[in-house]
């Protein structure tokens with residue numbers, strides 16, 4: 001089944017990326033996949049989303065997909081039997097896919113990983129539930145991916161994160177081709193701060209430089225603010241993406257300013273206090 005928004009007509013015969021959702025809850029993301037830019041991308045045929053339910057491949061009258069953990073313990077573990085059969089079925093029907101097991105123990109998804117994955121034509125996203133998968137499922141997948149150091153109840157939201165982050169990098173998905181290139185993390189920096197109208201809101205004004213019409217100065221100011229923000233809240237990004245020459249100069253300026261300020265603070269701390 002391919003998700004198509006109500007108001008869109010498929011036009012492109014071959015999507016840039018096809019996602020194969022392997023999930024026990026194939027309808028869970030339907031509303032999300034129909035809405036907004038993602039819905040339009042699917043409607044325009046740039047992205048396709050197929051679903052395969054491992055339960056359809058579970059043996060027995062009850063089509064049970066899970067069982068108790070060997071060795072004891074709480075919860076239920078998803079059996080490799082229906083999951084691997086589902087992966088084989090989708091491969092036989094639509095061709096090989098890069099198979100990603102969604103799991104909190106996987107490699108952390110970041111913008112670099114998103115860029116890497118966006119070059120793949122067909123990606124299977126294997127969503128777990130309960131206590132997760134029998135260990136053997138991993139040997140039938142190409143990689144393991146986590147969307148963050150926290151635990152969700154199922155892989156479907158993680159799959160939605162992967163789909164959306166990849167889709168917005170594909171040509172034709174975003175209205176303005178530049179938007180993704182300027183997003184946070186695209187150059188190892190957080191995005192610069194943004195403002196819109198009204199120019200004055202409850203005493204907070206849009207910075208004058210943004211109203212100056214000087215595009216070169218605005219671009220430089222934005223790079224500087226992006227660097228300032230990254231250095232303040234995500235210094236880990238600076239070790240992955242070392243400062244440029246321009247950024248080094250700014251950092252020295254700020255250090256000098258701080259030095260001056262620290263000196264003033266130290267001097268005023270030494271001044272004798274006069275009682276009021």
Ligand code: SAM
Nearest residue numbers: 102103128129131132146147151152154155158
């Ligand atoms: N017992 C597992 C553990 O401690 O790692 C957690 C299982 S979790 C309740 C059920 C499923 O949700 C997982 O198999 C996985 O598919 C998905 N999931 C949960 N957190 C995730 C995360 N941070 N990234 C990707 N998938 C996640």
